Amino acid sequence: MPSGWAVRYDRVDAGRRSVAEAGETDLSAVTHQISAALAAFVDDRVQSAVARSFPVDVPLALGEFLNAGGKRLRPLLRVLGWRAAGGTGPMTSAIRFGAALEMFHVFCLIHDDVMDDPDTRRGRPTVHRALAKRHRNGRTAQAAERVGVSAAILAGDLALVWSDELLNASEAQLEPEVRTRVLRLVGLMRTEVLFGQYMDLEATGRPSADADRAPAIVRYKTATYTCERPLQIGAALAGAFLDRLSAFALPLGEAFQLRDDLLGVFGQQAETGKSVLDDLREGKHTLLIALALNAADPHQERLIRGLYGNPRLDERAAGTLREVLRATGADRAVEDVISSRHAQSLAALDAMPLDADVRAELAEQAAWRSG
Amino acid sequence: MPSGWAVRYDRVDAGRRSVAEAGETDLSAVTHQISAALAAFVDDRVQSAVARSFPVDVPLALGEFLNAGGKRLRPLLRVLGWRAAGGTGPMTSAIRFGAALEMFHVFCLIHDDVMDDPDTRRGRPTVHRALAKRHRNGRTAQAAERVGVSAAILAGDLALVWSDELLNASEAQLEPEVRTRVLRLVGLMRTEVLFGQYMDLEATGRPSADADRAPAIVRYKTATYTCERPLQIGAALAGAFLDRLSAFALPLGEAFQLRDDLLGVFGQQAETGKSVLDDLREGKHTLLIALALNAADPHQERLIRGLYGNPRLDERAAGTLREVLRATGADRAVEDVISSRHAQSLAALDAMPLDADVRAELAEQAAWRSG
Structure with a gap:
């Protein structure tokens, strides 16, 4: 060795x-x-x-x-x-x-x-x-x-x-029937994340004001494989299919990714473990950028398009870009979407017939990075 | 679409x-x-x-x-x-x-x-x-x-x-027992090829006169997943483990890869479907290069080390490199190894108790690119 x-x-x-x-x-x-x-x-x-x-x-x-x-x-x-x-x-x-x-x-x-x-x-x-x-x-x-x-x-x-x-x-x-169901879910999970990554890749470097596209990317690159499929796989292993789990899991997964997107732009390295410049330099198509471009005046739009996705962006230019994004109100709009998805997720949880402790544990998982 | x-x-x-x-x-x-x-x-x-x-x-x-x-x-x-x-x-x-x-x-x-x-x-x-x-x-x-x-x-x-x-x-x-055996072989095949690729990668750009290292790379990046494991998986699916298949399959797989290495250096694009410069520019550690460096005089060694693995190698320099490799006799030495591995493989085939038609079909597969 x-x-x-x-x-x-x-x-x-x-x-x-x-x-x-x-x-x-x-x-x-x-x-x-x-x-x-x-x-x-x-x-x-x-x-x-x-x-x-x-x-x-x-x-x-x-x-x-x-x-x-x-x-x-x-x-x-x-x-x-x-x-x-x-x-x-x-x-x-x-x-x-x-x-x-x-x-x-x-x-x-x-x-x-x-x-x-x-x-x-x-x-x-x-x-x-x-x-x-x-x-x-x-x-x-x-x-x-x-x-x-x-x-x-x-x-x-x-x-x-x-x-x-x-x-x-x-x-x-596993029983053959359970095995088939579980493998089907595992197959869906794998396929979805690969297609989600591909959709993300296609849109990278091409930020646009299209706020409808970002949710599909988020759903497949994050929400299904992070939340929905693991929950469903667990349920399938217990011999059940709980389709109501999706109503809890998908908005939750979306909230997680939107929080991640915000942290990538506005977070501290100590908190995220990632460089604070990477996401800005990369120029992915996110809801944050779509909403910012939607709300931007011509001067702000020029700045965003000039700086976002520039692989040589430095700290100072990153500071300017963050200011412009904040000035458009896009960060608060994304926070609102996160809160709303989180609430949606908890409402779905309330509507499910669950043991109190399982409900409490799921709510606890949902709290992570959603607040 | x-x-x-x-x-x-x-x-x-x-x-x-x-x-x-x-x-x-x-x-x-x-x-x-x-x-x-x-x-x-x-x-x-x-x-x-x-x-x-x-x-x-x-x-x-x-x-x-x-x-x-x-x-x-x-x-x-x-x-x-x-x-x-x-x-x-x-x-x-x-x-x-x-x-x-x-x-x-x-x-x-x-x-x-x-x-x-x-x-x-x-x-x-x-x-x-x-x-x-x-x-x-x-x-x-x-x-x-x-x-x-x-x-x-x-x-x-x-x-x-x-x-x-x-x-x-x-x-x-499949029967559980057969399934376990087959999945074990599939697991070995996957692992071996990934490690073989890694060994290949480590040695790329570092050609040396070490003729012992090339066979291990060839074995794991090609011979097991191309020949040995598919044959063994087939046998396992029929409920048997034929360890003698390896004596046929491994030298055969080695012969295939050595032929591939020769074609990559001396072959025509029409024959290989690949550029005739790629392998020379890439500079993988192959038996051909190891034997050439072993046999080279100081002038030839300088030429080989200067040209092999140079990403900007042109047609003319490639011609010079091929001439030097031929002058060392390495191409004929590799041809000899191919013939010997092919013969080894056929001898192993003869020693196995097989139906005449299966034996003939295996010999036919072995003929491909080995001659």
Whole structure:
């Protein structure tokens, strides 16, 4: 094993052991149990790679990334969907299935970062940057960057393959009917996020005043795979299909993404773990920009179109752009949409026949970044 | 559906129908049946995307790519592995499983092309080039290229997800024990090719005289997923594990890759469908280069190191490089290794207790590009 990674690898392993020893069973411990399951899985795969003399940079980079944080929101919602549908009993399979969803999320984030090219994620270098640095020795900066991107594409591919293996291990014991239903939902989730990413990509660098387009992008690149499908998968695993879960999940997922868009433009790096310039330089088509262009006077519109999506935008120009966006009132308009989606989501929750504690837990998940 | 794609889409569909109508059942028809199954699958997914108002560029690009050729070698070997293990009966499930392997191959090729950046594949623009062209309108060449790369990453991801869906549909009816064995082999195949690609990537741009390293790269990036695992998966589906298949498959896969390496350097574009400069500009670590550096005098070594892997290499310099490589005798040495691997493979075939027709068909597959 390359020595540079050994220390970090030990950390992953230590984290895994300490969590496994805790042996908690309440919902608040699910996050830890999922992290432990993921660390154990990566650990096992690293050992297999070592045994076959495969290079372990990529599996270790995945372990690092998983260890760096993440709210494990999708696995939690999968557990809550299962409980909402009356699922009871041991959580072992729930944990493994949740780990598969989290690994799928890792795949999405790594390929997303290759496409959008930010420097940081979760307060650390993105996977393609870390792997570029690892391959810098004896290469030009440009050549190392290319190797980093290629290695990160492979890292994302490996995460997708691994998420599938975690899934296969989880659904081997399912009733055929349940299995078919779950795999259909997993298939929809995967397809939707890939199409959502493609819609996002098509619109990037082409900000427009079209406020109708942004919600479709948000829905498929975020809301279904973050909220709706994990809840539905959980319910399906408990043998039920709760279509009313969508009325809770979709506005919630939309609120999450809109909050993310606002933080990308107005947030602090300490809070988001991302550079405060990346989103502005990238120039994605978001509701914020659509509403700003709708409300802008000709001078403001010129400024927005000149600065938003400029890959060389500096701090000062970013400050100007933020001021203009605020002056159009678009930030407050997006806050209003977030509040309204959050309220919509909670109203749908109230209308569902649920155990009080499941309802309370879902409401708690909904509170995250929605306020 | 965007009009630019409609014509090509109709072609895919027409191809599908004409093949389905043929209704052949012998092995030579398996290629066509697999192509038809793939076209039908893509067709179905395009319709679903249209129904949900998703953009269809990526699914159509995948359909195009599948329609542009390919020998369907992996699906054929999967069928032959099944027959070698005594598999009989209808081929329906074999065809679907074969389609899954071919879709996995498409995933590998598209991401490989994103990493290696050639202009052409199968005599047409690579997927990332085609998608860049599609997104050129209103963008700078550089911005369009970035969008093309991102879209091709998503296209590869979608092919991987689809290969998994074809797989799920095929193995739903399997006995649990067979299913476990098959999924294990599929998992090994996926992991090996990703690690093989990573080993290849690490060594690219760093040609060396280390002739021991090239075979490991060739084994994992090509031989296992092209030959060994498809044969083993076929055998496992017939309920058997034939470990002797590896003795046939691995040297064969190695011979294929070495032939590919030679064609990449000395072949004609009409023959390979690829530019004759791409491999030289890319500078992968191959057995050819290792042997050339081993045999080179100081002047030849300087020329090889100066020209091989130079991204701006022109036709004339490429001619010089080819002459130097020939002068070292490395091309003939690689031809000798190919012959020896081919002979090894056929000897293993002779040693296996097989039906005469299966043996003949395997020998025929082995003849491709080995001579």
